[in-house]
Amino acid sequence: MNEHDPPVPVTVIGLGAMGKALAAAFLAAGHPTTVWNRSAGKADSLVADGATRAATITEAVTASPLVVVCLLDYPVLHEILDPVGDALAGRALVNLTNGTPDQARETATWATERGADYLDGGIMAVPPMIGQPEAFVLYSGSRPVFDQYEQALNRLGIAKYVGAAAGLASLYDLALLSAMYGQFAGASHALALVGTEKADLADFASSLLGPWLTAATVALPLLVQQNGTSTQAAAESDSPPDMQTVAIANIVTASNAQNVDRALLSHLLIPLRDLIGPPAHGRGLADMVDLIKKPVE
Numbered sequence: 001m002n003e004h005d006p007p008v009p010v011t012v013i014g015l016g017a018m019g020k021a022l023a024a025a026f027l028a029a030g031h032p033t034t035v036w037n038r039s040a041g042k043a044d045s046l047v048a049d050g051a052t053r054a055a056t057i058t059e060a061v062t063a064s065p066l067v068v069v070c071l072l073d074y075p076v077l078h079e080i081l082d083p084v085g086d087a088l089a090g091r092a093l094v095n096l097t098n099g100t101p102d103q104a105r106e107t108a109t110w111a112t113e114r115g116a117d118y119l120d121g122g123i124m125a126v127p128p129m130i131g132q133p134e135a136f137v138l139y140s141g142s143r144p145v146f147d148q149y150e151q152a153l154n155r156l157g158i159a160k161y162v163g164a165a166a167g168l169a170s171l172y173d174l175a176l177l178s179a180m181y182g183q184f185a186g187a188s189h190a191l192a193l194v195g196t197e198k199a200d201l202a203d204f205a206s207s208l209l210g211p212w213l214t215a216a217t218v219a220l221p222l223l224v225q226q227n228g229t230s231t232q233a234a235a236e237s238d239s240p241p242d243m244q245t246v247a248i249a250n251i252v253t254a255s256n257a258q259n260v261d262r263a264l265l266s267h268l269l270i271p272l273r274d275l276i277g278p279p280a281h282g283r284g285l286a287d288m289v290d291l292i293k294k295p296v297e
């Protein structure tokens with residue numbers, strides 16, 4: 001496909017909050033768009049904007065060479081698509097439903113057995129961001145299929161191909177969500193601490209917490225091992241382990257004193273404590289990644 005080709009027809013199956021945003025982005029970019037949803041009424045506004053409502057799931061699947069699915073979960077996907085799997089033959093199935101790498105791999109095999117090309121995806125955006133430059137969507141699976149439909153997929157957000165193994169997009173998606181929820185947990189703890197003193201939490205969040213979290217991302221390279229070791233990074237760090245030990249202990253002590261639950265924080269800090277004590281001399285933040293990994297059983 002090149003930029004002069006007419007927009008490829010696309011079918012969107014699943015018109016929840018996210019599926020509707022996906023279909024609207026395709027429509028806005030001029031793609032002939034067919035839509036299907038269990039609750040048919042959710043297609044009304046899209047149909048008013050030019051989408052075609054498929055009366056049946058078979059009609060939906062066979063309407064377009066590119067079939068995008070965005071449903072609650074993988075069991076729902078199979079509930080809907082298993083009965084019409086053979087109709088997928090010769091089409092590209094792009095599954096943007098959140099799931100695990102195992103589910104992605106199983107569904108890739110299922111699709112291949114039915115003669116369909118398969119891409120698994122992870123949407124790193126909320127519905128209002130779809131179609132905007134700050135949205136990005138991860139894809140894994142067939143590279144030729146990604147290349148063929150990249151232009152259409154870019155309508156949803158920047159399309160980022162992460163590898164041929166079907167489970168990779170899901171793995172990266174869940175990893176990024178894990179980082180986000182970890183950050184939310186830390187931020188919630190910070191708000192709880194400050195909230196013990198009748199502070200203006202909205203002001204604290206906008207004027208201090210937000211900028212602080214943004215600034216803290218400069219430390220990310222310290223979490224990544226270079227050439228199998230973090231010693232160099234630790235040695236060059238302006239935040240030596242002994243200093244961090246004191247700060248972390250103070251967070252825990254202050255949490256107790258302010259009557260804020262420290263269980264979450266303590267749990268997050270277990271691996272950090274393991275590497276900042278005296279026996280861990282010369283180790284750095286990047287060693288925390290290895291400490292979090294479970295040994296192979």
Ligand SMILES: NC(=O)c1ccc[n+]([C@@H]2O[C@H](COP(=O)([O-])OP(=O)(O)OC[C@H]3O[C@@H](n4cnc5c(N)ncnc54)[C@H](OP(=O)(O)O)[C@@H]3O)[C@@H](O)[C@H]2O)c1
Nearest residue numbers: 014015016017018019038039071072076097098123125126
């Ligand atoms: N919303 C977000 O911020 C966001 C962000 C990133 C990724 N995602 C992912 O996008 C996917 C969809 O999320 P969403 O926000 O669109 O969720 P949602 O608004 O709850 O929509 C769920 C969709 O699944 C359908 N569904 C649920 N159970 C069904 C069943 N038993 N049979 C048939 N259809 C069924 C719903 O159909 P009905 O309309 O008939 O109920 C609807 O189309 C999820 O995997 C989610 O993780 C969402």
